[in-house]
Amino acid sequence: MEPPEMINAGELVLKRWELGWAPDALAAIQESLPELRQFLPWATDAYNLDDFVDYVTRSREGWADGEQFNYALFTAVGELVGSIGLMTRMGPGVLEIGYWIRSPYAGRGYMTAAVNALTRVALTLPGIERVAIKFDEANKASAAVAIKAGFTEVAREEREVTAPGESGTTIVRERRH
Numbered sequence: 001m002e003p004p005e006m007i008n009a010g011e012l013v014l015k016r017w018e019l020g021w022a023p024d025a026l027a028a029i030q031e032s033l034p035e036l037r038q039f040l041p042w043a044t045d046a047y048n049l050d051d052f053v054d055y056v057t058r059s060r061e062g063w064a065d066g067e068q069f070n071y072a073l074f075t076a077v078g079e080l081v082g083s084i085g086l087m088t089r090m091g092p093g094v095l096e097i098g099y100w101i102r103s104p105y106a107g108r109g110y111m112t113a114a115v116n117a118l119t120r121v122a123l124t125l126p127g128i129e130r131v132a133i134k135f136d137e138a139n140k141a142s143a144a145v146a147i148k149a150g151f152t153e154v155a156r157e158e159r160e161v162t163a164p165g166e167s168g169t170t171i172v173r174e175r176r177h
């Protein structure tokens with residue numbers, strides 16, 4: 001089970017993460033920290049190049065092991081505008097999507113387009129019946145993306161708060177074939 005290394009999503013293209021993009025990725029994360037830190041526990045002022053190199057190294061290992069498939073998101077003119085990935089951690093038959101957008105590019109429909117494209121691909125993979133998005137109830141932008149991409153609510157879970165914007169209630173939305 002392995003998705004393609006490159007996926008077209010309209011104006012955007014998803015490409016498997018590479019270490020060579022580290023400087024640009026770090027700049028993207030650092031300029032987006034005020035938004036990312038609200039809901040992503042790893043996004044702190046201390047985030048640095050080593051953290052990003054670790055992320056890409058783990059991503060490439062995870063890809064080889066068939067456990068996670070993480071992509072950088074580029075515009076048609078090559079601007080690095082975010083990240084999106086598939087994870088197997090929810091168990092057999094389902095892939096979970098995670099994502100963030102570079103703040104100056106938010107609100108243009110980019111993540112909705114990327115989620116739609118990646119979901120279509122995920123649902124063609126052998127044994128995959130559902131794609132899931134999990135987000136905190138307070139994360140209205142993430143909720144809007146999941147709703148616009150056709151994911152329906154299947155569960156609510158209480159869990160420990162791990163980032164400053166979170167309420168502690170996680171909503172699970174899914175899309176099927």
Ligand SMILES: CC(C)(COP(=O)(O)OP(=O)(O)OC[C@H]1O[C@@H](n2cnc3c(N)ncnc32)[C@H](O)[C@@H]1OP(=O)(O)O)[C@@H](O)C(=O)NCCC(=O)NCCS
Pocket residue numbers: 035036039040098099100101102105106107108109110111112113134135136139140141142144145148
């Ligand atoms: C979630 C995120 C990836 C969305 O990326 P994006 O490219 O801006 O998404 P889109 O442009 O496709 O859609 C965003 C939608 O959220 C809506 N939105 C944004 N902020 C909102 C808010 N505070 N309240 C309600 N809706 C909001 C936008 O209006 C838009 O919906 P619309 O098209 O119906 O108007 C981005 O906000 C982000 O990176 N957030 C921080 C990291 C994060 O939370 N990741 C997900 C963890 S589950």
